[in-house]
Amino acid sequence: MTGLRARPDGGxxxxxxxxxxxxxxxxIAVVVTASxxxxxxADVAFAxxxxxxxxELARITLPGGRDAAPIATAGALAYALLTQFxxxxxxxxxxxxVAVVAVAMLVGVTPHVVAGRAPSADTLARRLLAVGxxxxxxxxxxxxxxVRDSKGFVEALVMVAIVAATLAVDAIIAAAVxxxxxxxxxxxxxxxxxxxxxxxxxxxxxxxxxxALAASIxxxxxxxxxxxxLLLTQFSFRRYAAIRATSLQTIRSLSRVTExxxxxxxxxxxxxxxxxxxxxRELGMSDAELLDLEYAALxxxxxxxxxxxxxxxxxxxxxAPAEQRRIAGLGADVIRQTGVLDGVATxxxxxxxxYRRAHQGDxxxxxxxxxxxxxxxxxxxxxxxSGSVERQRDALERLRLGMAYExxxxxxxxxxxxxxRSARLTA
Amino acid sequence: xxxxxxxxRLYVIAVGALALPLLAFAIVRGxxxxxxxxxAFLAVLYVISDSIGAKGSRDTVTIAxxxxxxxxxLPLLGGWxxxxxxxxxxxxxxxxxxxxxxxxxxxxxxxxxxxxxxxxLLGGKAISDDSFPxxxxxxxxxxxxxxxxxxxxxxxxxxxxxxxxxxxxWHGTIAKSVSGYVGYGLFGLLLAVLWSPRGAAVGxxxxxxxxxxxxxxxxxxAQYAEQQDAYDRTVRTLIAAVETKDLYTRxxxxxxxxxxxLIARQIGMxxxxxxxxxxxxxxxxxxxxxxxxxxxxxxxxxxxxEYAAVKLHPVRGLEMIREIEFxxxxxxxxxxxxxxxxxxxxPMGLRGAQIxxxxxxxxxADAFDSMTTTRSYRGARTAAxxxxxxxxxxxxxxxxxxxEALVAALADTVWQDQSEALFDQTAPEWDDAYEQLPRAQFxxxxxxxxxxxxxxxxxxx
Numbered sequence: 001m002t003g004l005r006a007r008p009d010g011g012x013x014x015x016x017x018x019x020x021x022x023x024x025x026x027x028i029a030v031v032v033t034a035s036x037x038x039x040x041x042a043d044v045a046f047a048x049x050x051x052x053x054x055x056e057l058a059r060i061t062l063p064g065g066r067d068a069a070p071i072a073t074a075g076a077l078a079y080a081l082l083t084q085f086x087x088x089x090x091x092x093x094x095x096x097x098v099a100v101v102a103v104a105m106l107v108g109v110t111p112h113v114v115a116g117r118a119p120s121a122d123t124l125a126r127r128l129l130a131v132g133x134x135x136x137x138x139x140x141x142x143x144x145x146x147v148r149d150s151k152g153f154v155e156a157l158v159m160v161a162i163v164a165a166t167l168a169v170d171a172i173i174a175a176a177v178x179x180x181x182x183x184x185x186x187x188x189x190x191x192x193x194x195x196x197x198x199x200x201x202x203x204x205x206x207x208x209x210x211x212a213l214a215a216s217i218x219x220x221x222x223x224x225x226x227x228x229x230l231l232l233t234q235f236s237f238r239r240y241a242a243i244r245a246t247s248l249q250t251i252r253s254l255s256r257v258t259e260x261x262x263x264x265x266x267x268x269x270x271x272x273x274x275x276x277x278x279x280x281r282e283l284g285m286s287d288a289e290l291l292d293l294e295y296a297a298l299x300x301x302x303x304x305x306x307x308x309x310x311x312x313x314x315x316x317x318x319x320a321p322a323e324q325r326r327i328a329g330l331g332a333d334v335i336r337q338t339g340v341l342d343g344v345a346t347x348x349x350x351x352x353x354x355y356r357r358a359h360q361g362d363x364x365x366x367x368x369x370x371x372x373x374x375x376x377x378x379x380x381x382x383x384x385x386s387g388s389v390e391r392q393r394d395a396l397e398r399l400r401l402g403m404a405y406e407x408x409x410x411x412x413x414x415x416x417x418x419x420x421r422s423a424r425l426t427a
Numbered sequence: 428x429x430x431x432x433x434x435x436r437l438y439v440i441a442v443g444a445l446a447l448p449l450l451a452f453a454i455v456r457g458x459x460x461x462x463x464x465x466x467a468f469l470a471v472l473y474v475i476s477d478s479i480g481a482k483g484s485r486d487t488v489t490i491a492x493x494x495x496x497x498x499x500x501l502p503l504l505g506g507w508x509x510x511x512x513x514x515x516x517x518x519x520x521x522x523x524x525x526x527x528x529x530x531x532x533x534x535x536x537x538x539x540x541x542x543x544x545x546x547x548l549l550g551g552k553a554i555s556d557d558s559f560p561x562x563x564x565x566x567x568x569x570x571x572x573x574x575x576x577x578x579x580x581x582x583x584x585x586x587x588x589x590x591x592x593x594x595x596x597w598h599g600t601i602a603k604s605v606s607g608y609v610g611y612g613l614f615g616l617l618l619a620v621l622w623s624p625r626g627a628a629v630g631x632x633x634x635x636x637x638x639x640x641x642x643x644x645x646x647x648x649a650q651y652a653e654q655q656d657a658y659d660r661t662v663r664t665l666i667a668a669v670e671t672k673d674l675y676t677r678x679x680x681x682x683x684x685x686x687x688x689l690i691a692r693q694i695g696m697x698x699x700x701x702x703x704x705x706x707x708x709x710x711x712x713x714x715x716x717x718x719x720x721x722x723x724x725x726x727x728x729x730x731x732x733e734y735a736a737v738k739l740h741p742v743r744g745l746e747m748i749r750e751i752e753f754x755x756x757x758x759x760x761x762x763x764x765x766x767x768x769x770x771x772x773x774p775m776g777l778r779g780a781q782i783x784x785x786x787x788x789x790x791x792a793d794a795f796d797s798m799t800t801t802r803s804y805r806g807a808r809t810a811a812x813x814x815x816x817x818x819x820x821x822x823x824x825x826x827x828x829x830x831e832a833l834v835a836a837l838a839d840t841v842w843q844d845q846s847e848a849l850f851d852q853t854a855p856e857w858d859d860a861y862e863q864l865p866r867a868q869f870x871x872x873x874x875x876x877x878x879x880x881x882x883x884x885x886x887x888x
Contacts, residue, residue, distance in 0.1 A: 087556065152621075152628035156636060203643035206636055213627045213636075214620050218559045225563065226617055232610040233640060236647035242753065243654045247661065249751045254665045256747060260716045305668060338664040340657040 014180035015122040018173060022125030025132055026102035033099035040092040041085070044220075048079040049104040051223050056108025059119060060234055063244045064287050066174075066196055067123045070204045070234050071227060072108060076101045076127070077166065077208025080134045081159050083148040084216035091145075094135035101131050122177050130170040138162050156213060163205035171197050183421060188284030195287065203233050248294070255298040263304040268380060273297035276369075276376045278418040279411060283368065293369040296347035300373050303331025303348075324352040347373065355408040371408040375399055375415060378407070392419060431526065435587035439530045442580060446533035449540050450514055457507020465503055465622070468631040470515035472496045472638075477519040492641065494608050497539060498570055498615025502554050502562065503622060506543030513539040534580040542573035554623040562616070570612040574605060614641060666709055669716060679796055679872075684708030686792035689836035690829055694788075700756065707757035707785050708792060711764050714744025737871050738773040741765055760785025764793060765871075767824045787826040791817060791833055794825070797872035810837060820874050 033039055055072030062068050080097050082090045105124055112118055138144045138158075147155045175190035182189065207230045214222040255269040276297040280290050304327055319327070332349035335341050350370035356362050382395035396416055403409045431439070476492035493516065500509035513535040517528060551565030552558075578601040585596045614637055620626040621633035629636070666680045687708035691701045715723065718740050722733045729737070745762045748754065763777060763786035770778035798813035808816070814834050821827040 153630055153632055156621075156627075156629045156632065160636070199643055199646060203640040206639040210617060210621065210636055210640075213629065214617055217554070217556075217620050217626045221559045221563060225613055228610055228613055230640065232607065233644040233647060236644055236651055240647055240651035240654060243651060243658055246751060246753045247654065247658045249753075250658070250662060250748075251665075253748045253750050254662075254669075254713075257665075257669055257713075257716050260743070260747065302665075302668065334664065334668040337667070338657075338660045340660050 014177040019121045019125040022128045029095040029098035032095045049100045051075040052104035053108035063241045074204045074207040076131045078211035081212035086219035094139040097135045126173045133169045134166040159209040167201045184281045185284040192287045258301045279414045282414040292343045296344045303327040328352040354405040375407045375411045443533045446536040453507045453510035461508040477516045494612040495615045498612045499618040502619040509539045538576040541576045542569040545569045545572040554626045574608045682796045683792045690788045690832045693832035693836040707760035714740035759783035764789040791829045
């Protein structure tokens with residue numbers, strides 16, 4: 001499994017810690033629950049377990065590449081918050097919830113594993129830990145027994161509070177894991193995770209609370225009836241993710257027009273976009289900024305299409321500054337005509353500007369994304385496809401020489417780190 | 428806005444004449460049994476959903492939002508209450524003309540009445556301890572009835588007002604919103620269960636909990652729609668940028684896409700395939716970037732070797748965009764858009780039915796646009812002349828059914844005559860720079876180009 005590898009430098013990765021903690025919790029829960037008289041209301045446990053397993057089967061990838069199983073998560077939260085079932089008290093313990101959820105997740109994920117589409121272990125682990133948190137607060141402390149006999153309104157309020165806290169915990173664990181792998185600042189990653197959670201997360205949380213409340217009257221029928229609306233939400237997200245992916249694939253493909261036309265070296269725009277995004281992540285950019293950066297990096301050479309004669313090798317780094325600026329402006333004009341990518345156009349337009357001028361401070365009109373593309377583009381023009389260590393070192397050294405005006409030192413620093421990290425991963 | 432045609436006015440009056448007495452009867456008959464507090468809260472919810480729906484009226488999901496309160500009313504207020512509730516939509520805060528509002532409210536009253544009838548006949552009652560599963564069947568049937576009556580009445584008004592065939596209205600807008608309608612209608616049942624004092628007893632606050640997933644779904648859908656729109660614009664712009672390389676083809680891809688869509692709709696192609704075909708039309712010549720500019724802009728007749736280079740462009744195009752997974756069927760359209768029915772086309776020399784449907788449609792659209800735009804070696808032909816030429820080549824180069832589809836589609840549509848439109852952009856006396864540019868003697872999309880380059884023994888066929 002991909003997520004279960006310790007870091008090459010010997011330390012424990014966040015993914016490993018989270019996965020191990022979840023595995024430990026799951027084993028304890030299953031052992032305790034499997035003891036004689038350990039399982040309370042096996043029929044309800046089985047129904048919710050089946051629901052969670054099916055939800056896990058219908059897992060989706062959210063825009064931005066996050067794995068999610070909205071239906072499974074909603075089902076798990078509902079089982080965690082269940083106080084009454086067809087007007088009978090539900091007194092199953094916290095560990096039983098964890099055990100049922102863990103087993104159901106394993107069952108639901110098995111077909112994916114067989115088909116070679118296994119989700120990374122840490123996303124599963126994270127979801128189990130979040131459920132563990134919810135039952136820890138709600139069931140283990142006796143809060144659940146307290147609200148069971150209170151009015152419906154109070155019960156609903158408590159459930160909403162717990163669901164919100166659970167989603168927050170989930171985002172924090174996700175951010176901790178991601179910050180470790182991407183080398184990005186924790187605060188920036190947490191902001192990204194929280195933003196990604198707000199939409200689908202609140203729908204999942206509300207559905208979980210709704211099912212828990214409704215099951216007191218409707219019993220098992222709450223599950224099949226109310227899975228349909230959440231499916232609808234999930235469907236919209238899936239289509240959204242699909243069109244986002246399609247946009248990226250299309251821009252990647254069309255960005256190769258400059259290569260086919262002989263204007264740039266093959267693979268140049270792809271390499272520039274990959275390294276730019278790695279640098280942007282390192283510098284703590286938000287998901288939305290990273291997407292704009294990726295688009296801009298892919299299309300940064302599109303202005304060259306309007307040149308009659310290609311620049312030798314397509315290396316804009318060797319062209320005169322005024323010519324570089326003109327090409328950048330032409331590219332920005334093309335992109336601006338879309339009417340929807342103004343941010344991207346600005347980034348492309350400013351990519352040829354120095355980040356500061358003589359006797360002046362940092363030029364704030366040059367966006368961080370433009371500075372990244374400027375430096376990464378120069379680096380790739382110098383290194384090319386070869387990727388030999390000497391050329392990489394020489395190229396970085398040349399960028400460092402240009403740090404006074406041309407290349408933002410923060411960007412060059414982060415770039416060096418990003419290159420080092422990718423070298424470590426391939427090693 | 429145009430005044431409604433007489434037929435549409437009569438239709439509105441007829442629907443209103445059915446709805447008003449029904450409403451009056453429901454008020455008299457049901458008033459004593461309806462909980463006024465619940466009615467008021469549901470009415471507020473209904474008005475809010477309906478106002479939101481009216482603003483983004485293109486968005487099929489928002490249209491369905493109102494079905495939450497409409498359906499929740501059945502178990503909460505009873506059948507009479509549901510009918511009374513429907514009239515609250517008359518107070519929705521929107522800018523629609525009075526007649527539309529009147530029609531909308533009348534049709535919702537009728538839909539509510541029909542669904543209440545179905546609900547009651549199947550034994551649907553207010554929420555109680557033993558409601559489940561017995562309530563689900565009457566509720567679902569009532570929802571289906573509500574959806575059907577609503578859809579049918581709305582189809583009617585679109586049919587009469589805009590003179591669109593009923594079948595098209597139903598398949599176009601109504602069928603698309605059914606899934607949303609049904610999904611949100613089920614939320615109505617959840618709302619009733621949570622709200623009812625004999626249910627989970629959360630009270631009107633339950634509406635907040637129920638609405639949250641709804642708004643998220645709506646938001647997700649809006650994001651999707653926005654992204655789809657952004658995607659279309661981006662593709663179009665990038666293609667336009669690419670076309671600047673080749674002076675002949677300004678706007679060509681866009682027009683070929685449009686003509687392909689005309690053909691596809693005429694032969695009754697499914698909408699998702701039409702969308703795919705539109706992208707195929709848009710991207711069909713993208714591979715020309717791989718053909719040396721020198722050849723594309725050559726002023727003398729092409730040698731066989733140069734023509735061979737041109738013939739590679741469909742394959743090149745496919746290579747370029749193969750990564751764009753969703754295109755699917757469009758790949759075949761791009762790859763084979765220069766095949767000929769008699770097997771003499773390129774790149775593979777496919778014959779007749781071997782040629783994918785997409786490719787046969789694009790081939791016709793492509794040639795049509797080539798002929799109706801100005802080329803240096805000939806002026807633009809009129810649409811009528813071009814269609815005549817297409818008919819001449821039908822059976823050998825083109826699929827006759829596609830040609831006829833284009834002829835029929837153009838009879839219904841106003842095709843902007845490109846001979847004039849493009850003349851404005853590139854008229855030599857207007858644009859000195861254009862005058863100095865090299866003029867190719869050849870457009871690979873022109874049906875005559877295909878004929879001159881076909882091996883000689885076959886041109887007798």
